[in-house]
Structures are given as C-alpha cells and as structure tokens.
Amino acid sequence: MTTAVATHGLYKRYGRQIAVAGVDLTVPAGSFAGLVGPNGAGKTTTLSMITGLLRPDGGSAEVDGFHVWRDPVEVKARIGVLPEGLRLFERLSGRELLLYNGRLRGIPKADVKQRADELLAVMDLSGAADKLVVDYSTGMRKKIGLAAALLHNPSVLFLDEPFEGVDPVSANTLTEVLQRFTASGSTVIFSSHVMDLVERLCDWVSVMSAGHIVAQGPLADVRGGRSLNQAFLELVGGPRGTGNAGLSWLGAKTAEPGADA
Amino acid sequence: MTTALLFAQLKLRLLAGNLRGDLQRRLGFVFTLLIAAGLAVLGFFLMSLLRLAPDDIAASLVIVAFTSFLISWMIVPLLAFGLDDTLDPAKLSLFPLRTRELAVGMFTASVTGVWPVATLIVMFGALAGLARGPGGLLLGVPAVLLQFALCVVASRLITTSLSSALRTRRGRDVLGVAALLVVVLAQLPNLLMNRGFGDPEAMLHQMAAVLRWTPPGMAAHAIADGGLVGLAELAGMAALVVLLGWLWIKALSRALVTPDVSTQGASVRKGSGLADRFLPDEPLAAVVIKELKYMRREPRFRVGWFSAIVVTIALSFSLSRSAGGAEGLPIVLTSVGALMIALQAGNAFGIDGRSMWMNAVAFGDRRALATDLAGRRLANALIAVPLLAVIAVATGVFTGHPAMIVPAALAGWGALGIGLGVGSVTSVVLPYSVPERMNAFSGAAPGQGGLAFASALGAAFGVLLLALPLVVPLAFGLLWVSALAPFYGLLAEVLGRRLASGIGYARLPELLAAISKGS
Numbered sequence: 001m002t003t004a005v006a007t008h009g010l011y012k013r014y015g016r017q018i019a020v021a022g023v024d025l026t027v028p029a030g031s032f033a034g035l036v037g038p039n040g041a042g043k044t045t046t047l048s049m050i051t052g053l054l055r056p057d058g059g060s061a062e063v064d065g066f067h068v069w070r071d072p073v074e075v076k077a078r079i080g081v082l083p084e085g086l087r088l089f090e091r092l093s094g095r096e097l098l099l100y101n102g103r104l105r106g107i108p109k110a111d112v113k114q115r116a117d118e119l120l121a122v123m124d125l126s127g128a129a130d131k132l133v134v135d136y137s138t139g140m141r142k143k144i145g146l147a148a149a150l151l152h153n154p155s156v157l158f159l160d161e162p163f164e165g166v167d168p169v170s171a172n173t174l175t176e177v178l179q180r181f182t183a184s185g186s187t188v189i190f191s192s193h194v195m196d197l198v199e200r201l202c203d204w205v206s207v208m209s210a211g212h213i214v215a216q217g218p219l220a221d222v223r224g225g226r227s228l229n230q231a232f233l234e235l236v237g238g239p240r241g242t243g244n245a246g247l248s249w250l251g252a253k254t255a256e257p258g259a260d261a
Numbered sequence: 262m263t264t265a266l267l268f269a270q271l272k273l274r275l276l277a278g279n280l281r282g283d284l285q286r287r288l289g290f291v292f293t294l295l296i297a298a299g300l301a302v303l304g305f306f307l308m309s310l311l312r313l314a315p316d317d318i319a320a321s322l323v324i325v326a327f328t329s330f331l332i333s334w335m336i337v338p339l340l341a342f343g344l345d346d347t348l349d350p351a352k353l354s355l356f357p358l359r360t361r362e363l364a365v366g367m368f369t370a371s372v373t374g375v376w377p378v379a380t381l382i383v384m385f386g387a388l389a390g391l392a393r394g395p396g397g398l399l400l401g402v403p404a405v406l407l408q409f410a411l412c413v414v415a416s417r418l419i420t421t422s423l424s425s426a427l428r429t430r431r432g433r434d435v436l437g438v439a440a441l442l443v444v445v446l447a448q449l450p451n452l453l454m455n456r457g458f459g460d461p462e463a464m465l466h467q468m469a470a471v472l473r474w475t476p477p478g479m480a481a482h483a484i485a486d487g488g489l490v491g492l493a494e495l496a497g498m499a500a501l502v503v504l505l506g507w508l509w510i511k512a513l514s515r516a517l518v519t520p521d522v523s524t525q526g527a528s529v530r531k532g533s534g535l536a537d538r539f540l541p542d543e544p545l546a547a548v549v550i551k552e553l554k555y556m557r558r559e560p561r562f563r564v565g566w567f568s569a570i571v572v573t574i575a576l577s578f579s580l581s582r583s584a585g586g587a588e589g590l591p592i593v594l595t596s597v598g599a600l601m602i603a604l605q606a607g608n609a610f611g612i613d614g615r616s617m618w619m620n621a622v623a624f625g626d627r628r629a630l631a632t633d634l635a636g637r638r639l640a641n642a643l644i645a646v647p648l649l650a651v652i653a654v655a656t657g658v659f660t661g662h663p664a665m666i667v668p669a670a671l672a673g674w675g676a677l678g679i680g681l682g683v684g685s686v687t688s689v690v691l692p693y694s695v696p697e698r699m700n701a702f703s704g705a706a707p708g709q710g711g712l713a714f715a716s717a718l719g720a721a722f723g724v725l726l727l728a729l730p731l732v733v734p735l736a737f738g739l740l741w742v743s744a745l746a747p748f749y750g751l752l753a754e755v756l757g758r759r760l761a762s763g764i765g766y767a768r769l770p771e772l773l774a775a776i777s778k779g780s
Contacts, residue, residue, distance in 0.1 A: 053618055055770040073625030081622045087615030087777075091558040092551065093529050103547035105623050130529055132558070148619065 011058035021211035034198035037208030080149030139170035308386025321469030327477035396487030548636025595673035603680020631762035678750020682757025689765030
C-alpha cells in the first residue's frame with residue numbers, strides 16, 4: 001500500500017487555543033477518504049496545513065512522498081484544492097476562472113481551453129460559463145471550484161466540505177466526477193460531518209476530535225459492524241443519555257399572554 | 262427604556278467584541294477614538310468661540326455649520342462605509358420586536374458610538390457660542406438634541422431606503438463609483454471659492470439667508486433667538502423628526518422582506534483581448550489578462566483609477582493657478598499622476614483577498630510569485646504609460662510649455678517605475694485586506710486603517726528616497742536627466758519585484774492571512 005498523504009505530529013495553535021494537537025493522518029493512494037469530526041475538531045486547519053495554505057507550528061506533512069514545506073514545487077503540482085468558504089476570483093466568469101487557473105500553472109492555452117470546456121460540460125455549467133462567478137449560487141461555486149481543482153490533473157484532491165449547501169442534483173454531479181477520479185487511481189480526501197454521505201462514498205475514514213485523530217482505517221474497520229454514525233458518536237463522545245435532564249419546558253404548551261406577538 | 266438600554270449594551274458589546282484579541286484593531290480603535298475626541302474638543306472650542314463674533318455672523322455661521330452637519334450625516338455613511346457600524350436590521354428580523362421597539366432600539370444603536378457622540382459635543386459647542394440669554398439656553402438644549410436626532414434619522418432613512426439597491430451587486434458597483442462623483446462635486450464650491458469672487462462675509466450671509474428656513478437653520482435660529490418664534494420652529498423640527506422616523510420605520514419593514522434580485526447576472530464577452538495576442542503563452546499572460554479584466558470589472562479598482570485621475574486633474578488646476586506658469590510644472594504634475602497610479606499598487610494582493618489561495622496553491626517557488634507581480638505591474642503599465650503620455654501632453658499644452666512634454670512623459674514613466682517597485686515591497690511587507698465595503702450595513706474590518714496608513718507612509722517614504730537621484734538634478738534644471746528616468750524606474754521596478762518575491766514567498770501563508778481579514 002502506497003500512501004498518498006501522511007502527516008506526523010502536525011500541530012497548530014492560535015494563541016492559547018490548540019487547534020490541531022499532533023495529527024498523524026494517513027491516507028492510502030487511490031482511496032476515497034473521508035475526514036470526519038464535529039465542528040471545531042480541526043479538520044479545516046489540518047487540510048490547510050497539508051495544502052500549504054497555513055504554516056504549521058510543528059510536525060510535518062507529506063504528499064506522494066514529498067515534504068509539503070520543503071518540496072512545494074512537487075507537492076503543489078500534485079494537489080488540487082477546494083478550500084472552505086470558497087472565495088474565488090469573483091469578477092471572472094466561470095470559463096475565465098478555469099482558463100486563468102490552468103494557464104497560471106503553465107498549461108498551454110489550447111489544452112486549457114479544451115479541458116475547461118469538457119469540465120464545464122460535465123459539471124453542467126456550460127450555460128453559465130460566461131456569467132461572473134460573483135453571481136453564481138453555492139452549488140455552482142462548488143462545481144466551478146472543483147473544476148478548477150481538477151484542471152491540472154492532480155493526483156490528490158483536498159476538498160473541505162464540498163457538499164455543504166449543495167442541492168441534491170449538483171451533489172450527484174460532484175460525486176460522479178469524484179468517483180470517476182478515484183477509479184483512475186487518484187486520491188480524494190474530503191472533510192464532512194454528514195455521516196451518511198461519508199458511509200456511502202468513502203472506503204477510508206479518519207475521525208478527528210478535539211485536534212486529534214481518534215480512529216483511522218478502512219471504513220469497515222472503523223465502523224466495526226455498527227453504522228458509521230453510531231461509531232462516530234461513540235468515538236467523539238456523543239450523548240450520554242443525559243440529554244433529557246434539563247429542557248423540561250421545551251415542547252410544553254404554555255398560555256403566556258403576548259408570546260405570539 | 263429597557264429596549265434602549267438593551268440595544269445600547271448590545272452595541273457596546275459588539276464594539277468590544279470587535280476589539281478582542283487583535284492588537285491592530287485595538288490600536289486602530291484607539292486611533293479613531295483619539296481623532297474623534299480631538300475633533301470633538303476642537304469643534305466645541307471653535308463653536309464656542311463664536312461668542313466673540315458679532316451676532317449676525319455667529320448666527321449665519323451656525324446655520325451653515327448645522328446644515329453641513331446634516332448633509333454630511335446624510336452622505337458620509339454612503340461613502341465611508343467603515344464609519345457606519347450600525348446594526349444590520351436583517352439580523353433582528355426574527356426577534357418578536359414590535360415596530361416601535363425596533364425603532365427605538367435601532368435609533369439607540371445608531372447613536373451609541375464614537376462619531377455620534379463627537380457630533381453631539383460639537384453641536385453643544387454651538388449652544389455655548391450662540392445662545393444669548395436664558396431663553397436661548399432653554400430652547401438651545403432641545404434644539405441641539407432635535408438637530409442631532411434629525412441628523413441620525415435622516416441618515417438612517419437614506420441608507421435604509423437605498424439598502425435594497427445597495428444589496429444588489431450592480432447597485433453596489435454603481436454606488437462605489439458614484440460616491441467619487443459626489444466627492445468631486447463637493448470640491449466644486451471649494452474651487453469656486455478659491456477663485457475668490459465676492460467677499461466671504463457677503464457670501465456667508467447669502468448662504469445663511471437661503472439655509473435659514475431649512476430645519477438645521479431653524480434649529481440654529483431658535484438657539485440665537487430664544488423667543489416664541491424659536492419655540493414654534495422647534496415644534497416644527499420635532500414634527501419633522503417624527504415624520505422622518507416614521508418613514509424610516511416604513512422603509513425598514515419593507516427592506517426586511519424585499520429579496521435580493523441580483524442573481525440574474527449578465528454574461529461577459531468570451532474573448533481574452535488584445536494583450537493575449539501579443540504575450541507569449543505563459544503564466545505571465547494569464548496574470549495580465551486577469552488583471553486587465555479586474556481593472557474593468559472590479560469597483561474597487563475602478564474607484565482607485567478614477568480617483569488617481571481626478572486628484573491629478575484637481576492638482577493641475579490648483580497648482581497651475583498658484584505656481585503661475587513655472588516651466589517645471591508639467592514634469593511635477595505628470596510625476597504626481599504617476600505616483601497616484603502607483604499608489605494603488607502598494608497593496609497588490611489586497612483586492613484579491615481570500616481568493617488569493619488559488620494563486621498560493623499554484624505557486625511552488627519564488628519565481629511564480631515574481632511572475633504574478635510582474636503580470637500585475639505589466640497590466641498596470643499597459644494602462645498607465647499611455648495615460649501618463651496624455652497627461653504630459655495636456656499639462657504641457659495648458660501651461661504653455663510644449664517643450665516640456667517629452668521630459669514630463671519620461672519623468673512620469675520613471676516615477677511610475679519607482680512607485681511600482683516600492684509598491685511591490687510594501688505589498689508583501691505590509692499587506693492588508695481591502696474589504697468589499699460597498700454595503701451600507703456591513704462596516705469595513707476595523708483596525709486595518711492603521712496598517713494601510715503605515716503602508717502608504719512607507720511607500721511614500723521609499724519613493725521619495727529612491728526618486729532623489731532624479732529629483733535633485735531636475736530641480737536644478739538638468740532636463741537631460743529625464744531621459745534616464747524610464748530606465749531608472751524600470752530598474753527600481755525589477756529590483757523591487759525581486760526583493761518582494763523573495764520576502765513574499767517566504768511568508769506566503771502569513772500574507773494570505775493578512776489579506777483575508779474581514780472581507
């Protein structure tokens with residue numbers, strides 16, 4: 001098994017708060033990997049450090065065996081990134097964004113044009129290709145962002161919450177493209193907290209909680225006969241059956257005057 | 262009353278929350294606080310000095326001052342969105358607040374802040390300066406409060422009724438440039454006054470006579486008069502404030518349920534333009550094409566270029582009048598124009614902001630960042646070089662020194678090169694976010710002002726220092742030096758870019774974080 005991504009003791013703190021406390025993430029090449037964890041577990045920070053967008057305070061990260069901070073040329077040619085929040089060059093049209101992105105990476109213009117047209121068609125964006133990105137909806141932005149990340153044919157794709165705020169039709173398009181991508185031997189790593197989706201798509205899962213990896217391995221091993229959701233809740237310490245202690249007023253019908261004003 | 266208290270607390274807490282944990286923001290806030298306090302004290306002092314002036318002049322001055330306060334309250338929030346840190350009513354729409362409570366709360370939130378308090382203090386200065394006798398004082402306090410309320414309510418009414426337009430992208434794009442036109446128009450009386458026709462006292466009285474019956478005029482008159490007429494005027498003002506307040510609440514409840522309709526965007530042309538045909542098919546071309554498109558489409562760019570040109574024209578008018586027909590004037594003006602253009606390049610990555618990650622994940626080495634900078638500079642020069650030639654010709658012809666056209670253009674190009682070179686360095690050493698502040702409800706990221714100021718100051722100092730080898734001989738009339746200027750400028754640009762790409766690549770993550778704030 002060759003590893004596509006490996007980190008050793010990756011560490012980041014903001015002031016007194018430790019965001020990522022020594023993460024050893026491993027993802028085998030060719031896998032469709034899910035990085036799951038509750039909000040604030042450090043998923044985005046970890047992905048930002050592996051993709052070279054955020055400087056770690058300690059530890060190291062490797063992509064395809066190249067050190068992210070010592071061999072940036074090799075690493076950056078091999079990775080595609082779709083970060084959180086998804087600010088794009090808003091005043092370019094979708095097509096112009098792809099052309100810019102491809103040519104910035106030194107791909108000849110004719111090639112970029114052909115790839116962009118194909119990607120726009122697959123993503124069902126041909127109709128909106130000449131509209132400014134600033135006017136795109138969330139789903140369209142995720143799709144054009146993914147197209148931009150795929151344009152230079154990376155071997156590892158990092159996606160931060162790619163399905164958040166995306167309608168089912170666009171989500172389906174995204175998953176089809178990604179499945180085709182991994183079928184060819186490339187690697188996808190995406191963060192999410194939608195367990196059903198991860199269970200359906202992924203063959204490799206890493207579970208993060210409070211800045212640590214608490215479980216990692218093939219999907220079947222991590223969930224161990226349970227549903228992934230159940231396994232996840234047990235791993236990160238979900239509800240302990242005390243959820244009904246307070247909140248006795250919730251759902252109780254009251255006749256308070258003026259409450260409906 | 263509890264509503265008012267609650268909202269005042271909310272606003273103070275928001276202000277405090279904004280400052281937490283960020284030294285830059287805290288310094289920026291202290292800076293704002295000092296300026297506001299200084300202006301308040303100075304304004305109060307100047308206003309109270311009116312006590313020494315003759316009665317009619319004092320009254321006229323206060324009438325004009327009150328009117329200008331009202332007008333600035335109406336216009337400034339639209340232009341300097343950073344100053345307007347009022348609550349966004351959309352955030353309150355889900356709370357079960359009655360319209361009256363919402364109005365009281367929003368009003369309280371609007372007046373809780375540094376600038377409103379400063380305005381109020383200055384206005385009370387007028388009371389100290391203008392009121393003669395107990396009647397004036399007695400009427401003066403409500404008059405000042407009413408004038409203040411009028412300012413706040415009118416300002417709210419305008420931003421709220423424009424908010425539906427401001428929320429669409431196109432509306433914001435238009436407003437960004439239109440705001441500059443207002444600034445230019447506001448300069449007109451100034452320019453006219455510099456011409457010096459009529460004596461200032463007669464002009465003051467003329468203006469005051471016209472403004473006497475406007476609401477601020479009535480407030481000022483009520484303070485000076487102090488009699489029954491003043492009381493009637495105040496009653497009229499109070500009615501007006503209530504009416505405007507009512508209109509504001511109506512506009513508010515409408516704005517809250519009117520959706521944004523700007524998603525139906527228009528398409529753009531497909532071609533990539535002339536530049537693409539002449540540049541080799543390399544990353545450099547991609548950057549140049551993108552930058553040229555951004556200059557055309559991004560309002561912040563348009564505002565930058567537009568103001569550079571306007572400032573140059575305004576300076577030409579005032580300098581050519583005051584300096585007579587000095588021979589070196591075309592050189593000075595063209596160089597100033599070049600510096601105004603280059604000034605925009607002092608924070609090259611700021612407008613990209615968060616989208617800069619797309620470049621960052623593609624840049625594997627120092628050279629990639631250097632290419633990016635080179636592309637931005639080239640795009641800038643493609644517009645600026647011909648523009649400076651036009652400025653050189655225009656100033657040469659208008660000042661009556663056509664012989665100076667060629668030296669002026671050469672010196673201008675040199676200045677542009679120096680400015681761009683220094684700008685490359687400040688772009689990576691002191692980067693800051695340029696928030697999209699074209700929204701009347703969301704303020705600019707506070708605390709960045711100090712950084713922007715430091716960057717501009719550093720750039721100005723660097724340019725000055727580097728320009729000395731050209732400025733000194735030119736000042737002594739050695740015109741042939743200007744022939745060297747473009748080469749010197751180019752050298753400065755290249756060296757600046759090399760230095761900047763070295764520094765910038767080493768701290769790319771930090772650069773990215775610095776330009777991603779607040780937008």
